[in-house]
Structure formats: C-alpha cells, structure tokens
Amino acid sequence: MDASLTIALIGNPNAGKSSLFNQLTGLRQKTGNFPGVTVDKKSGTWPIDTQTTATVVDLPGVYSIYPKSLDEQLVTDILANPAHPDYPDVAVVVVDASNLHRNLLLFTQVADLGVPTVLALNMLDVAKSQGKEVNSVRLAMRLGVPVVRINARTGEGVDQIKKAVLGQLENPTLPGKLFFDPADEAADLIADTRTQYALQNNYLALQYIIQHDGFSFLNRVQQLALDAIIDRYEFNETAFQANETITRYKRIATVVAESVTDHRPIGEPTWSQKLDRVLLHPVWGYAIFAFILLLIFQAIFAWAQPFMDAIDSGVAWLNGQLKEGLPAGPLTDLLTDGILAGIGGILVFIPQIAFLFLLVALLEESGYMSRVMVIMDRIMRKFGLNGRSVVPLISGVACAVPAIMATRSIGTRRDRLITILVTPLMSCSARLPIYTILIALVVPNQRVLGVFNLQGLALMFLYLMGLVSALLAAYVLKLVLRTKERGFFIMELPTFKLPRWNHVGLSVWESVRAFVWEAGRVILAISIVLWVLASYGPGNAMQEAETRVKQELANAPADELQNKLASERLEASYAGHFGHLIEPAIRPLGYDWKIGIALLSSFAAREVFVGTMATIYSIGDGGDEAGVTVRERLRQERNPLTGGPMYTPALAWSLLVFYVFAMMCMSTLAATQRETKSWTWPAVQLAYMMILAYVAAFVTYQCMA
Amino acid sequence: MSKRSVADLKIGERATIQSFNDAVMSLKLLEMGCLPGAEVCLHCKAPLGDPICLNVSGYCLSMRRSEAATILIEN
Numbered sequence: 043m044d045a046s047l048t049i050a051l052i053g054n055p056n057a058g059k060s061s062l063f064n065q066l067t068g069l070r071q072k073t074g075n076f077p078g079v080t081v082d083k084k085s086g087t088w089p090i091d092t093q094t095t096a097t098v099v100d101l102p103g104v105y106s107i108y109p110k111s112l113d114e115q116l117v118t119d120i121l122a123n124p125a126h127p128d129y130p131d132v133a134v135v136v137v138d139a140s141n142l143h144r145n146l147l148l149f150t151q152v153a154d155l156g157v158p159t160v161l162a163l164n165m166l167d168v169a170k171s172q173g174k175e176v177n178s179v180r181l182a183m184r185l186g187v188p189v190v191r192i193n194a195r196t197g198e199g200v201d202q203i204k205k206a207v208l209g210q211l212e213n214p215t216l217p218g219k220l221f222f223d224p225a226d227e228a229a230d231l232i233a234d235t236r237t238q239y240a241l242q243n244n245y246l247a248l249q250y251i252i253q254h255d256g257f258s259f260l261n262r263v264q265q266l267a268l269d270a271i272i273d274r275y276e277f278n279e280t281a282f283q284a285n286e287t288i289t290r291y292k293r294i295a296t297v298v299a300e301s302v303t304d305h306r307p308i309g310e311p312t313w314s315q316k317l318d319r320v321l322l323h324p325v326w327g328y329a330i331f332a333f334i335l336l337l338i339f340q341a342i343f344a345w346a347q348p349f350m351d352a353i354d355s356g357v358a359w360l361n362g363q364l365k366e367g368l369p370a371g372p373l374t375d376l377l378t379d380g381i382l383a384g385i386g387g388i389l390v391f392i393p394q395i396a397f398l399f400l401l402v403a404l405l406e407e408s409g410y411m412s413r414v415m416v417i418m419d420r421i422m423r424k425f426g427l428n429g430r431s432v433v434p435l436i437s438g439v440a441c442a443v444p445a446i447m448a449t450r451s452i453g454t455r456r457d458r459l460i461t462i463l464v465t466p467l468m469s470c471s472a473r474l475p476i477y478t479i480l481i482a483l484v485v486p487n488q489r490v491l492g493v494f495n496l497q498g499l500a501l502m503f504l505y506l507m508g509l510v511s512a513l514l515a516a517y518v519l520k521l522v523l524r525t526k527e528r529g530f531f532i533m534e535l536p537t538f539k540l541p542r543w544n545h546v547g548l549s550v551w552e553s554v555r556a557f558v559w560e561a562g563r564v565i566l567a568i569s570i571v572l573w574v575l576a577s578y579g580p581g582n583a584m585q586e587a588e589t590r591v592k593q594e595l596a597n598a599p600a601d602e603l604q605n606k607l608a609s610e611r612l613e614a615s616y617a618g619h620f621g622h623l624i625e626p627a628i629r630p631l632g633y634d635w636k637i638g639i640a641l642l643s644s645f646a647a648r649e650v651f652v653g654t655m656a657t658i659y660s661i662g663d664g665g666d667e668a669g670v671t672v673r674e675r676l677r678q679e680r681n682p683l684t685g686g687p688m689y690t691p692a693l694a695w696s697l698l699v700f701y702v703f704a705m706m707c708m709s710t711l712a713a714t715q716r717e718t719k720s721w722t723w724p725a726v727q728l729a730y731m732m733i734l735a736y737v738a739a740f741v742t743y744q745c746m747a
Numbered sequence: 748m749s750k751r752s753v754a755d756l757k758i759g760e761r762a763t764i765q766s767f768n769d770a771v772m773s774l775k776l777l778e779m780g781c782l783p784g785a786e787v788c789l790h791c792k793a794p795l796g797d798p799i800c801l802n803v804s805g806y807c808l809s810m811r812r813s814e815a816a817t818i819l820i821e822n
Contacts, residue, residue: 106778141806144780172805280770287777315790315807324794416793416800416809429798531798532775532814535807 047096049088049207050130052117052152054145055103056409056536057138058164060084061194063100064544066203083128090204094211099128105144107151108253108283110530111453115256121155122249123259132210133157134203136194139169139176142302146294147287150221153187154245158214160206161189162199168537172312173304180301186217195542222290224248227282231275238267248286252279314409314537321413331414334405335436341397342439342471349393357386376573384569387653388562391441394471395557396550398440402433403549407541412533419531425513426520428452428529431461435512438468439505442710443560444553446717454529460519462717463727466710467512469505469702472649476701477504479652479673484694507702515730564708568646572654575617576639587614612636617643631700631736632693632743646708648701692746700739705731751822753801754815756789762820763787769817780804781818 053059067086084100101120102113109115120126121133133152137145153159163178182189188206192199225232225244235247254260254268272279320326361378368374405411411433419429427435430452437445445465452458469477478501485500578584587610595603612618613635620642621635628638644651655676679688705711705728714724756762764785767773780803781787788802797812 108774108778110775141804143804144806147778147780280774283774284770284777287774288782291777291780291782315802318800318807319791322791322793322800327794412809416798419811420793420795420797528771530772530775530814532779532808532810534779535800535809537807 047094047211048128048130049096049098050120050128050133050157051098051100051136052121052133052148053103053136054105054138054141054148055534057103057136057145058194059100059103059136060545061542062134062136062162062164062192062203063098064548065194065197065200066098090208094208096131096207099130104148105534106148106287107155107249109256111451113450118249118253118256119258121152121157122246122253122257125259130157132160132207132214134160134162134207136162136164138165139163140165140172140174142169142176142298143291143294146298147290149185150290150294151245153185153217154220154222154243155249156216156243156246158210158216159187160203160210161185161187162192162194162203163189164192164194166191167193175303177301177303181297184297184300187215220245221293222286224282224286227285228275228277231271231277234271234275235268238271239264248282251277252283312537317538318413318535321410322417327413327417331417334410338398338401338436338439341401342394343474346393346397350390353390353393354386357382357389361386372577375577376570380570380573381566383573383653384566387569387649388558388565391471391557391649392554394474395440396554398437398471399444399550399553400546402437403546404541406433407539407545409536409538412535415533416535425516426457426460426523427464427513427516428454428457429531431457434461434465435468435509438465438470438512440471441553441557442466442468442470442707443713444556446710446713447556449717455527456523456525457529459718459723460516460523462714463519463723463730464512464515466705466707466727466731467508467515467703469508470648470707472647472707473504473701475649475652477501477698479655479676480689480694480698482673483676483689484691504698504702507699511703511734515734560709560713565647565650568643568650569653572617572643572650575620576612576615579611579615580619583614584611587611630743631739632690632696632747634688637697644706646706648704648706651701690747692743695746696739696743699742700735702735703731703738704735750819752816753787753789753818753820754799754812756787756820758789758791761786761788765819765821767817768819772814772817776810776814776818779808780806781808787818787820 051059051063063084063086066088086098087095088098089095101117104114104117107118107121109118120128120130123129135149135152137149149159149161161181163176163181166176169176176191178189178191188209190199190202190206192203223244224247231251232244232247235241235250236244239247239250241247241250250257250260250268251272254265257265260268271277321330361382364378364382365374368377402411405414414432415429417429418432422428422431431449433451434445434448437448442465445468446462449458449461449465452461481497481500485497488496490496490499579587588607591603591607591610595606598606613622617639618635621638624638624642625633625635628641633641640651640654643654676689677687680686681688681690711724711728714727715721718724750765751762752768753762753764764781764783764787766783767776781801782804785804790800790802790807792799793809798809799812799815800807800809801815802808
C-alpha cells in the first residue's frame with residue numbers, strides 16, 4: 043500500500059482526541075508546524091498492520107468547520123483543500139458519547155465534505171454514568187459510516203479502529219447522501235460554483251462561497267470571482283449558515299433519538315455542577331484561585347530551589363574537574379568559562395519551568411483552568427484582555443516564549459495581540475537571579491512584623507510591579523488599538539476529570555524542550571561570544587595594558603597584581619570598549635561601563651546578566667561558587683568617583699526596576715514575530731518596554747541618589 | 748415591553764429559547780447547541796454576575812452577559 047497515508051484525528055475540544063492520538067502513536071510522535079502557519083502540528087507514525095504504516099495528524103479541537111480562531115482555521119484549510127499535504131486519506135472523528143448532539147454536528151460536516159470517515163465513540167462510560175446507552179450498530183446504519191466504540195484513556199477499541207480504517211482505505215464508503223445538501227436551498231449557486239472550480243461535492247462548493255476569504259489556497263482573483271457569484275445570486279451567508287446548523291441539529295436529533303436510550307433523571311445537578319457552585323462562588327471562587335496561585339509561586343520559588351542548587355553545584359564541580367584535568371590554555375578557558383558556564387545558565391532554569399508547567403498542565407487537564415477564565419474574564423476585560431489571557435500571563439512567570447505560544451486559543455485578534463505585547467512584563471524566571479543577587483546586596487535580611495522577610499517582600503514588590511505594569515500597558519493598548527471585531531467568550535465548561543499523567547508528562551517535557559532548544563541556543567551563543575569579547579582586544583591593547591600594570595605594580599603582592607591585571611585586561615578588551623562606548627547613555631541611570639557590558643550582553647537574554655557579572659568580576663579569580671562570589675565582589679566594588687561602595691541602594695534599585703520593564707530577550711521577540719507574522723509588533727514591543735525601562739530606572743536612580 | 752433574554756434569568760431558572768437578535772452571534776450559539784426550542788437553565792454566575800454558565804443540551808456553556816442578552820426566550 044501507499045507509504046504516505048495520512049489519517050487525521052478530528053473532534054470537539056475535550057472529546058479525547060489527544061488521548062487517542064497517544065494510544066495510536068505511543069512515543070513515535072513529533073511536534074512541528076503546519077506549513078505556512080504557526081499552529082503546533084502533532085503527528086506520529088501508526089503501524090496499522092504489517093504492511094501498512096500511516097502518519098496520524100492530531101488536528102486542533104473544533105466545534106464546527108466554521109472557524110472562530112487561528113487554530114480552528116487550520117482544520118478547515120486542510121479539509122477543504124484535497125491538495126493540502128496533510129489532507130487525510132481517512133478522518134477519524136472522535137466524539138464524546140455523553141454529548142452526542144453537539145459532537146455529531148462536526149462529524150456530519152466532515153462527512154459531507156467527502157472525506158472517508160470513521161466515527162470513534164469515546165466516553166461511553168461517562169454517558170453510561172449519566173444514564174445514556176448508545177446503540178453503535180444502529181448509529182452506524184443511520185450515519186452510513188463505520189462506528190467504533192473506544193475508551194481513549196485505556197486504549198480499548200484501538201484494534202477495531204485499525205479494522206475500520208483499513209476498511210475505509212481499501213474501499214472508501216461515504217454516506218449515501220449529504221446530511222445537509224446546500225443544493226436543496228440554493229441549487230443554481232452551488233451548480234455554478236462547482237462548474238467554475240471543478241468541485242466534486244456540493245458541500246465543498248458551499249464552503250468556497252462562505253469561507254473563501256479565509257482560504258489561503260485560493261488566489262485573489264479566485265476570491266473576487268466568488269464574491270461576484272455571491273452578489274449575482276444575492277446570497278445571504280449568515281442566514282444560510284444559521285439554517286444549515288439548525289437543519290443539521292434536527293436530523294442529528296432524529297438519529298440520536300433512534301440510537302440512544304436516555305434514562306437520565308431530569309434536572310439533577312451532576313457533581314461537576316455542584317463543584318462549580320463553589321469554584322465560581324463570589325468569595326470562595328477567588329479565594330481558591332488565590333490559594334492555587336500561591337501554591338504555584340511556592341513551587342517555583344521554594345520547591346524548585348533544591349533542584350536548582352544541585353544543578354548549579356553539579357556544573358561548578360564539572361567546571362572545576364575540567365579546569366584541573368585539562369591543560370591550561372585558551373581552549374580550556376573557552377570550554378569551561380565560555381561553553382560550560384553558558385550551558386549551566388540554561389539548565390538551572392529547568393526545575394522552575396518544569397514545576398510551573400506541571401501545575402498548569404494539571405489545572406488544564408482537570409478542567410479547572412476554564413473556571414479560572416470565567417471568574418477572571420470580567421476583570422481582565424476592563425484592561426483590554428479577556429478571560430483566556432490568564433493562562434499566558436501565569437505562564438509568563440516562568441518563561442514568556444511558551445506563554446506567547448499559549449495565546450493562540452484567544453479567538454479575538456485584538457485581545458490576543460494585546461496579551462502577546464504585555465506578557466513579557468510578567469517577571470519571568472530569567473529575571474529571578476538578577477533580582478536575588480541585587481536584593482541580597484542592598485536589602486537587609488531581617489524580619490518585619492514578625493513574619494515577613496524584608497528581602498521576600500522586596501521580591502514580591504518587583505513581581506507585583508510587573509503584573510500591574512502589564513495590566514496598565516494592556517489598558518493603554520486597548521485605548522490605542524481600536525477595533526470593530528467582536529469578541530466571543532462562548533466557551534464549553536468541561537466536566538471535571540482526573541488528569542491523565544501521560545498528558546501532563548508530555549506537556550512538561552514539551553515546554554522544557556522548547557525552552558532548552560529555543561532560548562538555550564541563544565544563551566549559549568551569547569556566552570561564547572561574550573567570553574571571546576572579554577578575552578581579546580583590538581590590536582595589542584591587551585598586552586600593552588598587561589605590561590603597564592606589571593611595571594607599575596612590580597613590587598606589589600601577587601594577589602593584588604592578579605586582580606589589577608584582570609580588570610585592566612577587561613577594560614582593554616573588546617567588551618570593555620563596548621562598555622565605554624555606551625557609558626554616556628546609561629550614566630543618568632547610575633551605571634558604569636562594567637554594568638554597560640552586562641546590559642549589552644543580557645540584551646539577548648536576561649539570564650546572561652549574572653553570568654556576565656561573574657565573567658567581568660571574576661576573570662582571574664579561583665572558581666568558587668559563582669553566586670556568592672559575585673555578590674561579595676559587588677559588595678567590595680568601589681565607586682571611583684566617590685570612593686564609597688559602587689552598589690548603593692539607588693544603583694541596585696535602578697537596575698532592578700530596569701530589568702522589571704526592559705525587553706531583554708531575543709527569543710521572546712522572535713516568538714512575537716512568529717505569532718503576529720509581522721515585524722511591526724516585535725518592534726513596538728521592544729520600543730515601548732525599553733522606553734518604559736529607561737524612564738523608570740532614571741526616575742528611580744535620580745530620586746534615590 | 749422588551750423581550751426577556753437569557754441574561755435576565757435567575758440562578759436555577761429554566762427557559763426555552765425562542766430566537767436570536769444578533770445574526771452573527773447566533774451562528775456560534777447555534778453551533779454550540781443553543782437551538783430555538785431548546786431548554787436552557789442558568790446554572791451559575793461568575794462573581795460580579797458576568798460571565799454566566801448555562802446548562803444546554805446536556806452540558807455546561809459559559810458566555811458573557813452581553814452574549815446571553817442576544818438569546819431571546821419564550822415568556
């Protein structure tokens with residue numbers, strides 16, 4: 043058989059599509075992008091029998107083939123275009139048996155498009171617990187396609203799916219007639235469109251008429267020609283589509299009435315609904331959400347700490363071993379201070395990201411996240427966001443890159459754009475090391491009011507500053523970006539379910555992998571470049587500086603000579619020259635050329651800041667534990683102008699405020715570019731955040747100094 | 748007197764959908780199973796009374812008050 047078989051999984055959100063996907067493909071899956079769009083494509087290989095292997099594509103969950111968001115558009119794009127590389131040979135439509143009417147709406151549309159279809163009846167156990175019995179044989183007869191009973195969580199029924207799919211491959215059978223034939227109502231229009239575009243199918247012709255503006259596979263001329271057809275027949279798309287949905291539901295109701303016996307007691311609230319009364323309660327709802335947020339923060343800051351310390355000391359130990367074991371020289375330096383330091387800087391964030399996405403995945407899997415969206419919608423709307431913006435904003439506390447990707451579920455274009463633009467203001471975990479070091483430097487470690495640690499309060503203040511500024515920025519953007527587009531917040535509240543651990547695991551693995559791969563490459567490259575820039579200088583400036591120091595301090599003790607040598611070498615290096623170059627611009631914020639180097643290098647990724655400080659202040663130092671050493675060195679650093687300590691509270695707070703606001707992350711800008719498909723929005727994001735950072739740091743320094 | 752809509756329902760109150768007063772919004776609502784003649788029940792409201800959660804054709808659907816106001820009900 044053909045080697046390039048494609049099987050598409052289609053279904054409503056929460057119907058169990060992803061579970062079935064995992065059952066079919068196991069670990070033989072990969073994540074990529076659909077051609078031309080930035081929607082995550084999950085595909086995997088499925089050995090159906092000894093001779094047949096197919097590619098299974100998991101399409102985004104949709105309620106109908108009339109799309110409401112970017113993700114949903116894709117499903118229609120594929121199913122309406124037989125030339126699409128992902129056009130399925132067989133579509134497996136997964137339906138939730140406990141909600142057959144609504145799930146079958148999508149099924150009838152897919153079948154009407156002429157795709158050979160297998161219906162997978164999932165969640166029969168839920169239906170049974172609600173007193174509903176589905177007769178799948180009668181359903182298959184009435185629908186005219188193979189119907190398979192499955193349990194996607196346990197893998198029950200996968201063998202029957204194999205048989206049904208193989209049957210559809212060998213001998214594709216379609217239902218005898220369309221569930222909804224648009225030619226019944228608009229025969230001439232449909233006939234005209236079919237002739238003009240050589241289409242095989244009436245329902246596909248209707249999709250050309252109604253959806254052609256969104257079809258990327260049609261060119262401008264074709265789209266205008268379709269507009270002309272609509273005008274000629276004075277076709278009312280909205281009324282026609284409403285009539286289609288109503289007609290489909292009527293026929294579905296007949297089919298369901300014949301194949302489902304419903305013993306459900308009427309009006310009895312389910313336990314899921316009873317739980318909702320608590321979770322959406324005016325007081326308890328918010329209290330529970332606040333408690334869960336607290337738990338998330340606790341996980342990120344406290345529970346992740348031991349793992350981060352272990353990674354940190356592991357890298358330091360390896361670094362020490364390498365330095366001892368390898369012959370001294372520039373290559374060893376590059377390996378240890380350049381590459382290994384860079385890799386360590388990436389690995390250390392993994393525990394925080396893993397913990398955050400573990401909790402977010404648990405909340406999403408259980409169904410609680412939808413409730414959060416409901417209770418937050420009213421508040422978020424005031425700021426130009428919407429209830430769905432909550433997930434990206436929470437994720438932004440770990441890393442803005444996956445957070446920005448999580449905005450795809452926001453159907454309203456403007457709300458999504460605003461969410462993307464303000465998410466990087468949430469303090470991500472890369473800012474944390476900067477916060478920690480600078481706070482430890484200038485905020486005394488003491489208790490206030492008996493319980494609160496002053497340093498902890500300072501940290502919380504910075505996080506709140508990020509959140510408040512994100513909301514205010516969203517509010518301003520809402521005033522600037524006017525739109526006529528109407529937002530929907532019509533959303534299914536899924537019943538509560540126990541999380542599927544393999545899904546949670548996969549989701550955590552995906553976010554960690556994305557971070558290491560996306561952000562990691564940038565950070566590693568910067569670390570290496572920085573090491574080179576700090577180790578070499580233009581012409582023989584470095585040697586000259588070295589000779590001069592050796593002459594001046596010929597009689598000084600070895601320690602002092604070494605330190606002086608290191609700092610003179612740095613000043614003479616390329617990095618030193620860069621630092622001096624930008625010093626005039628950052629002087630008003632209280633920074634000197636050394637901080638300038640750190641700022642420049644952390645422009646690509648914030649987490650580089652601490653590493654750079656370590657490089658700048660500890661070149662020539664013995665390899666002690668990095669964090670403490672840097673902090674101690676910063677404390678000892680003198681201001682050459684005043685003779686007092688360089689890192690005064692004014693300077694430290696100016697730096698802290700700068701990092702709360704500054705857009706110092708190439709990966710985030712790249713993500714914004716990909717998701718908005720424009721260079722304007724990343725530029726706007728960079729500009730507004732940088733201006734905000736500069737002004738805020740300037741005010742902070744000038745007020746405190 | 749203006750017609751009552753789903754937005755006017757009290758918690759636990761049942762009603763039958765009669766029609767929609769917003770054609771574009773109705774497309775989405777129809778797809779989600781809010782059909783003329785279908786029975787809905789206001790299941791709960793978010794704090795501040797907006798969005799609201801409806802029971803319709805056997806499942807729970809949340810929407811904003813402004814969206815619920817486009818669903819007219821039989822008196």
